[in-house]
Amino acid sequence: MGDERIAAVDEVPTDGTLLYTLADDGDEREAILLQLSDGTVTSFLNYCMHWTDVKLDTGDGAPVRNGDVVCRKHAATFEKDSGVCTHGPCEGAQLDRVEVAVRDGDVYLADGDYEFVRTGADEDDPVDLSTSPGSRLGF
Ligand code: FES
Numbered sequence: 001m002g003d004e005r006i007a008a009v010d011e012v013p014t015d016g017t018l019l020y021t022l023a024d025d026g027d028e029r030e031a032i033l034l035q036l037s038d039g040t041v042t043s044f045l046n047y048c049m050h051w052t053d054v055k056l057d058t059g060d061g062a063p064v065r066n067g068d069v070v071c072r073k074h075a076a077t078f079e080k081d082s083g084v085c086t087h088g089p090c091e092g093a094q095l096d097r098v099e100v101a102v103r104d105g106d107v108y109l110a111d112g113d114y115e116f117v118r119t120g121a122d123e124d125d126p127v128d129l130s131t132s133p134g135s136r137l138g139f
Contacts, residue, residue, distance in 0.1 A: 004109040004116035006033065009102055012022045012041055016061030017069065019046065021115040021122045022098065028122040029114075031098050032057045033107060036070065036078045041107050045102045049093035050076050059121055 012018045017032040028082030030046035048054040048071040056062040056071055056078075063070045068077035068086060076088025099111035109116045 006079075006100065006107045006109055006116055007076060009035065009039065009041060009105050009107055009118055011090055011126065012107065013061060013064075015064050017057045017064070018061070018119065019057045019059060019121060020119045021117040023117050024114055027110070028117060028124055030055065030057070030122045031114075032062060032069075034064075035068070037079055039102075041045050041100055042083070043098040043107075044078075044095035045098060047096075048073065048076060048090070049095060050090040051087065062135065069076055 002055040006020055007018060016036065020031055022029050023033050033041055033047050034042050036042065046057050046095045048056055048057050050071065051073065054071065056069055057082055058137065063072065064080070065077065068079055070077050071088065071135050074089055076090050078085050078095055083097055084096045085091050085093045098114060100108070101108050101110040101139045
């Protein structure tokens with residue numbers, strides 16, 4: 001743990017997100033990497049805090065506007081550094097953080113709760129979760 005390289009920092013966009021897949025006790029889950037303007041890299045699980053069955057990054061990078069990640073569904077915005085929703089139906093909620101570390105220009109998984117699987121989508125999850133039923137908060 002803590003020594004699993006995810007990607008080069010240069011591969012992480014500042015105006016989007018890099019999708020990757022983790023294993024959580026054997027179950028694959030998607031997460032996203034984000035790069036701040038100072039080169040800091042953060043990571044969160046890839047779902048919105050409003051409707052948790054909605055992915056932020058559907059495979060082509062989540063949109064970033066004014067430095068915040070934007071959910072395509074109802075336009076909630078999340079700070080890249082904290083993951084806190086600053087505007088939208090889940091304002092005040094916080095994305096689930098995944099600990100990562102930058103070393104020698106590469107991003108490593110540094111979270112003992114997960115194992116790195118691959119960059120890209122969860123291949124066992126071909127369903128577009130933005131349209132499937134699931135747990136939803138009552139906003
Ligand atoms: S599902 Fe993301 S803002 Fe509603």
